[in-house]
Amino acid sequence: MDIIVCIKRVPQTAEADVTIDYTGKEIEKDRLSFDMNESDSYALEEAVLLKEKFGGEITVISLGHQDTEDTLRIALAKGADNAIRIKAEDFDELDGYKTAQIIKASISDLNFDLIFTGCIATDDAYSQVGVTLAELLDIPHASLVIFIDTSEKRAHVHRELEGGLMEHLDISLPALCTIQTGINEPRYASLIAIRRAAKKEIKVLGKEEIKDENILLNTQIEELFIPPKTKEVEFLTGSPGESAGKLANIFKEKGLI
Amino acid sequence: MNFELTNDQKMLQSEVRKFAENELAPLAPEIDISGEFPKESIKKLAELGLLGIFIPEKYGGSEFDFVSLAIAIEEISRACASTGVIVAVNNSLCGYPILQFGTEKQKQKYLPLLSSGEKIGAIGITEPNAGSDVASLESTAVLDGDHYILNGAKRFITNGTEAGIFIVFAYTNKELKHKGISAFIVDRDTPGFSLGNHENLMGIRATGNCELIFEDCKIPKENLLGEEGQGFYICMNTLDVSRIDIGAQAVGISQAALDEAVKYSKERVAFGKPICKFEMIQNMLAEMATQIHAARMLVYYSAWCKDAGIKRFSKEAAMAKYYAANIAVDVTRKAVQIFGGYGYSKDYTVERLYRDAKILELYEGTSEIQKVVIASELLR
Numbered sequence: 001m002d003i004i005v006c007i008k009r010v011p012q013t014a015e016a017d018v019t020i021d022y023t024g025k026e027i028e029k030d031r032l033s034f035d036m037n038e039s040d041s042y043a044l045e046e047a048v049l050l051k052e053k054f055g056g057e058i059t060v061i062s063l064g065h066q067d068t069e070d071t072l073r074i075a076l077a078k079g080a081d082n083a084i085r086i087k088a089e090d091f092d093e094l095d096g097y098k099t100a101q102i103i104k105a106s107i108s109d110l111n112f113d114l115i116f117t118g119c120i121a122t123d124d125a126y127s128q129v130g131v132t133l134a135e136l137l138d139i140p141h142a143s144l145v146i147f148i149d150t151s152e153k154r155a156h157v158h159r160e161l162e163g164g165l166m167e168h169l170d171i172s173l174p175a176l177c178t179i180q181t182g183i184n185e186p187r188y189a190s191l192i193a194i195r196r197a198a199k200k201e202i203k204v205l206g207k208e209e210i211k212d213e214n215i216l217l218n219t220q221i222e223e224l225f226i227p228p229k230t231k232e233v234e235f236l237t238g239s240p241g242e243s244a245g246k247l248a249n250i251f252k253e254k255g256l257i
Numbered sequence: 258m259n260f261e262l263t264n265d266q267k268m269l270q271s272e273v274r275k276f277a278e279n280e281l282a283p284l285a286p287e288i289d290i291s292g293e294f295p296k297e298s299i300k301k302l303a304e305l306g307l308l309g310i311f312i313p314e315k316y317g318g319s320e321f322d323f324v325s326l327a328i329a330i331e332e333i334s335r336a337c338a339s340t341g342v343i344v345a346v347n348n349s350l351c352g353y354p355i356l357q358f359g360t361e362k363q364k365q366k367y368l369p370l371l372s373s374g375e376k377i378g379a380i381g382i383t384e385p386n387a388g389s390d391v392a393s394l395e396s397t398a399v400l401d402g403d404h405y406i407l408n409g410a411k412r413f414i415t416n417g418t419e420a421g422i423f424i425v426f427a428y429t430n431k432e433l434k435h436k437g438i439s440a441f442i443v444d445r446d447t448p449g450f451s452l453g454n455h456e457n458l459m460g461i462r463a464t465g466n467c468e469l470i471f472e473d474c475k476i477p478k479e480n481l482l483g484e485e486g487q488g489f490y491i492c493m494n495t496l497d498v499s500r501i502d503i504g505a506q507a508v509g510i511s512q513a514a515l516d517e518a519v520k521y522s523k524e525r526v527a528f529g530k531p532i533c534k535f536e537m538i539q540n541m542l543a544e545m546a547t548q549i550h551a552a553r554m555l556v557y558y559s560a561w562c563k564d565a566g567i568k569r570f571s572k573e574a575a576m577a578k579y580y581a582a583n584i585a586v587d588v589t590r591k592a593v594q595i596f597g598g599y600g601y602s603k604d605y606t607v608e609r610l611y612r613d614a615k616i617l618e619l620y621e622g623t624s625e626i627q628k629v630v631i632a633s634e635l636l637r
Contacts (some may be wrong), residue, residue: 017523035271073268188276191269191306191319211275 001056001150005080005105006117006129008037009064009071013123020225023060025221036071043179045186046148047116048079056149057081059110062090073179077189077197090207096128097218103129104136105212106205114155114175119144124232130178141176142169143156176215262328269321270328276305277336285337288463289432289609292455294341294419295463299374301555302340308347309372313355316368323498323560327505331553332510335516339463341509345502346415347371350621351378354424354495358483367422367442376421376445381411381469382492389626391492392435396427396471404475405429405441411469413456416536418465421445425471425494425517426488438488442480449474460612495519497571498563499621500578507581507617511549514585514592514610518542522595530597536562541591548584555580572634576633579627582617 011032019028038046047058055076060075062068063086072083086106091098107115115137117130127143134141144168147158150173160180189197236243251257264272281298288295302308310326312318321329326348332340352371355363370376387394396409407427414423423443430437443450453468483491519542522533532538555577561568588613593600600607618624 005330035275070264070271072266073264074271077268077272188305189268190304191310191321193313194268194272195265195320198263198268 001050001054001113001152002111003050003058004110004112004115005040005044005047005058005060005075005117006103006133007040007060007062007075007116008123009034009046009062009068009120010037010123014123020224020226024205025224027224034067034071036074037118037121037123039120039179039181041118041186042181042183043118043177044075044078044080045117045184046179047114048187049184050114050148050150052080056113059084059107059112061086061103061106062104063091063094072202073197073200074189076200077193078187079193083200085202085204086210087161087204087206091215092112092215093196093220095217095219096124096126097132098215100129100132100136101125101212102210103133105215113152113173114150115174117176117178119178119180127178128171130176134176137174137176139174139176139187141178143170143178145177146180148177148183159236213215262324265321268330269325272331273307273329275336276301277332281333281340282336285339286606286609287496288337288339289460290462290603292457292462293338294465295343296419298340299343299419301463302333302344303372303374306372307344308374309352309368310471312348312352312368312372316356316364317372318352318368319372322548323501323563324557327501327556327560330502330505331509331512331556334506335513336509337463338401338506338510338610339461341506342415342461342503343377344463345499345506346380347374349502350380350415350495350501351420351422351424353498354380354482354491355442357494358440358487358491359442360479360509362479363442363482371422375540376415377416379414379416379417379420379423380495381414381423381425381443383411383413385410385412389623390401390587391426391489392438393424394428394438396425396593397431398429398439398441398476400429400478403478405478405481407441407443407471407474407476409471411471412451413466414469415466415620416454416465417466417467417469418431418452420465422471424482425469426492427471429485429488433486437484438492439485440491441476442482443471443474443476444480447474447476452621454459459537459615461616477550493571496621497574500574500627501556501563502589503617503621504552504559504574504577504581507578507585507614508549508553508556510610510617511545511552511581511588514589514607514614515542515545515549517605517610518545518592518595521599538595541595545588545591548588551579552581552584570633572631575622575627575630575634576616579624579631582614582624583626585614585617 021028060080060081065088089183120127142157144159146160147159149156152160157169236246276512306319309318312323314320330345336543355367371378384394398405398407425441425443429439449472451470453470456466525532557576559573562573592607599605
């Protein structure tokens with residue numbers, strides 16, 4: 001079973017102080033650390049689990065700058081066989097649609113039974129690349145996948161929906177799944193695997209190698225900003241008695257009592 | 258000159274950091290209180306290859322270099338100082354002397370056990386009456402047919418309660434002074450070998466630290482490590498390497514303290530603004546960051562000396578260990594100061610870091626001994 005896994009290197013913004021850069025369309029990334037997008041790491045692990053069961057090859061692909069190769073190497077250390085970086089520096093502004101078109105053009109020579117992507121990227125939260133890529137390739141897809149069982153020609157998948165609902169689907173292969181976090185427990189790369197992966201070659205594709213000339217951008221970011229504070233939150237500290245006193249004073253000041 | 262890490266070093270750093278943050282840090286407060294050896298964590302670290310970092314692959318190790326060893330120990334110690342020293346001892350104080358001075362048979366027998374975590378390694382140098390003054394140790398080993406008969410006691414032995422393989426130093430000829438000390442590989446189940454009291458330590462509390470007791474302990478002759486009388490040399494050589502580890506542990510503990518202090522100083526409000534806006538706090542943060550950076554460079558440099566095959570790097574290793582230990586105590590003290598009263602509470606990580614840091618100035622050669630090593634190299 002041959003599987004392509006699409007990976008994105010994203011800034012770790014969950015606990016960082018995020019600021020907007022001079023263009024007003026991007027965040028300042030200089031001081032942020034980067035890592036594999038969270039749901040992509042689950043997608044990779046799911047591919048490795050299927051490879052361990054059925055054999056085959058895993059190709060990881062990422063549209064990114066040079067440092068994306070660090071992330072791809074980690075994917076190689078965790079069980080991928082081949083890695084491709086598409087040079088982001090060759091393609092100005094990107095959106096989900098344009099990224100999907102570029103990936104489609106980049107994998108035109110590859111055989112695959114399944115394509116996995118993460119269900120959402122933690123930086124732009126578009127959730128578009130996976131499903132758009134499936135449409136462009138004219139193959140079935142399932143999003144937010146939380147379970148997969150495959151045979152050679154079909155896959156049985158579970159999708160996690162809002163409100164605790166689950167949907168069970170039967171889809172024919174080749175197909176694309178966008179993988180939800182929690183589907184498995186991603187492994188850590190062992191030191192020996194890291195040492196081997198560090199020496200592996202990463203295939204780099206630029207604009208010249210990607211023949212499709214009709215790659216279009218559908219959306220453009222107008223502005224990125226941090227919403228101004230509209231409300232202030234004040235935490236009342238001290239013993240229960242003290243904070244109750246402070247609260248009573250606030251009520252009095254506001255004329256509520 | 259190139260300060261950039263190699264591809265494999267960068268990958269090792271990011272994976273070990275992630276593992277340490279997710280798997281080790283959450284357990285650190287708990288095992289600090291209970292003093293329980295983190296067996297499950299050690300098993301996971303073994304699976305990742307972190308118990309035989311520089312051990313060649315043919316002996317079951319990961320075959321990384323010593324800069325990678327320093328990076329790994331820093332990242333582990335940043336999450337949990339106890340786990341950091343457990344791993345350091347297994348790698349550098351037990352694995353290294355066997356790799357460097359062992360016979361092929363000893364390497365084949367013991368290194369795969371250490372690298373796989375099937376058996377944990379420890380080392381017995383310190384005795385109740387012999388610490389910095391290694392040559393004053395009282396343990397003796399007398400050759401009797403095919404065995405050495407070992408008698409004596411060792412104190413403050415990291416990994417002691419859990420280890421299966423011990424490197425033990427004893428006199429085979431007291432008249433020759435330090436040239437009469439020999440090193441032995443001692444299996445846990447050797448008759449005459451038992452464990453003494455568990456040490457109730459101030460910091461690094463989950464390291465299985467205990468006494469070792471040898472009463473007519475029969476050690477097979479083939480377990481002599483190196484030659485008779487080579488023990489002191491083996492000990493000093495091993496300590497040169499392990500000082501890279503302890504320097505790295507100090508950097509890890511210090512980095513954890515700085516991270517905590519930066520975060521807290523942005524959140525804590527006093528006199529109407531976050532305390533990080535006050536210059537006295539900024540002064541401490543700036544000093545801490547600079548101290549840590551300098552210590553890290555010294556540690557990396559001493560590890561690089563080892564990787565570059567420089568034969569004598571005792572001075573560089575002693576400088577790294579001395580400086581890093583010194584700043585770790587200072588950096589963790591400043592972190593507690595920034596936290597104010599909360600820093601003195603067991604509910605906050607910096608309290609543990611402050612206690613964990615103090616051992617760095619004491620074990621594997623006190624700071625005073627490091628300065629003796631540095632000065633003696635200057636005055637040669």
